[in-house]
Amino acid sequence: MMQNDLIQKYNVPGPRYTSYPTVPYWDLDTFTQNKWIDSLQKSFIESNKKEGISLYIHLPFCESLCTFCACNKRITKQHNVELPYIQALIKEWKLYLSILPDKPIIREIHLGGGTPSFFSPKNLHYLLNTILSSSIIHPNKEFSFEGHPNNTSQEHLQTLYDLGFRRVSFGVQDYDTEVQKAIHRFQPLENVKKVTEWARNIGYESISHDLVFGLPFQNLSKVLNTIEITKQLLPDRIAFYSYAHVPWVKGVGQRGFKDEDLPSGEEKRELYRKGKEKLEEMGYFEIGMDHFSLKTDSLYQSMMDKNIHRNFMGYTSSSTQVMIGLGVSSISDSWYTFAQNVKTLEEYYDKINNQELPVFKGHILNEEDLSIRKHILNLMCLLETHWDAEDLIHHHPDIFERLQEFEHDKLISLTSNSIKVNEKGRPYIRNICMAFDLRMMRKLPQTQLFSMTV
Structure with a gap:
């Protein structure tokens, strides 16, 4: 099948699979905060x-709106x-410390x-000093942050x-002034360089x-000019993200341009390929999807x-079973x-001030979820996955039927107990993972929930 035919066929809405099940398919009815606490413990x-635990800390403030x-x-x-926000984060962390049965070892x-x-x-x-002083720091820790080139100071670093x-990681996006305006x-090159x-x-x-x-x-x-400029600085990693156009999601602020200002699916795939x-x-x-690294970087070695x-x-170069957000x-x-x-x-402060965990929804994974999660994670990280005779995947012949379509298009190599994504299939990794997504297949969305896969 020709490349443009593949794009036409597979350019559909699909998850980016930072989790399975994806958030729109969480079973909210079976979740309670007490069950979350029991599971966490x-x-x-x-x-x-x-192995320690990981912490993700969301710091939501921005001085201006980026419309992408x-x-x-x-x-x-x-x-x-x-x-006030820092103090609320510390209170939330202390709530978790009161729940955890031992002092946490922080890995990430x-x-x-x-x-x-x-x-x-x-x-x-x-x-951070408050969090770290109440924890044990893992000897192989990996601490990272996102910095804006315009306001990250030497003192921050x-x-x-x-x-x-x-x-x-520094957000560059594109060096072209027309794109930056849209x-x-x-942020000029001088700031990124500095x-x-x-x-x-x-x-x-x-x-x-x-x-x-x-x-x-x-x-x-x-795009090639932006990459050529980036070559001057040769960062250890480059995240080469596909723009996720989701203007229907409340509060994203994707405005200031029209749909026709965006590259078509075929044009976008060419931007990625070149x-x-x-x-x-x-x-x-x-590395996986959307990421590139030099051989000297830990992400390459972990791959x-x-x-x-x-x-x-x-993507991270180490994994922990527990991640607290x-x-x-x-x-x-x-x-x-x-x-x-x-x-x-407002809701966050209310919960924290009432000494409550600010959790409002979640999902308890069943045995099937855990099996599918493992396979999707393997595909997203290693571009391959295997299963044995006892794997729950054998109860779902529809998965194999969907995979055979990718095999027919020469995007994967499929055996009775494994799948490997071919080089031709890398751009369609989200689509391939969707073949395993039993929750989505049982209840196909009636409205668009996800960005396009191309």
Whole structure:
């Protein structure tokens, strides 16, 4: 089948599979906060001493709205919002400490947003020092944060480095001024260069630049030019994200451009294909979906060692069974259960001030979910998965029927007990994972829930 025919066939709405089941398919009726606490305690006892836990901390404030962004955020230039939010995060952490049966060993921390560098170094130090002083720090820790090139200061980088952070990602998106204007995200190369060099000089071991393809007014020459400029700085990792156009999701703020300003599916796939070629010429290796790294980066090594992991924080070079999400809208994961915090600051503060966990919904994974989750995780991380004679997958011949279509199109290699994604199939990894998504297949969405897969 020709490339354009494949794009036409497989360019459908689909999840990005940072979890399974995906959030729209959570079974909310069986979830309670007490069940979440029981599941968390069980998983913590099983795994804390062996591997530690991960923390995701959502810092939602931004000084201006980027119109491509679908994250939970609050736009303000008033920095007096910082301290009350930091204090609420600390209260939430203390609620979790009162629940956990032992002192947590922290393996991973990721600060996401919003804009973590909106917060002053002093307030970030206050937050993190409080958390770390009440925990044991894993010897193989991996602490990372997202920084905006325009407001990340040398003091931010030094403060977080002194607290153990060794990885930072800077949002670049695109260097073209027309694209930047459309997405309301302006940062000149000088700012990106400055923060990248600061981070290197301080001693950060992994510096990532986030690029996005499929943005309004992008074309091939603009994307390749952005990659060529990025070559000057040669970050350790590059996230080459497909723009997720989800304007129907409340509060995302995707406006300021029209649908016809976006590249078509065929054009977007060409941006990815040519961009990937350029990145590989520069010495980067493709990792899972949307990510590239140099051989010297820990993400590449974790892929080679087959212990790369994917969760709500994205791809990580280590995995923990427990991930606690702090802050508004954050999602926690005990492996057996997901739990999401309330989505507005007002609700979050109300819950915290009442000394309640701010969890408002979740999902308890059943045996089938756990089996499917394992296979989707393997595919998203390693591009292959295997099953034995006892695997629950054998009870679902419809999965194999759907996979045979991908085999027919030469996107996968399929045997009686394994699947491996071919190079031709990499751009369609989300579609391939959907073949395993039993919850979606049982209840196909009546409205569009997900961005397009191409």
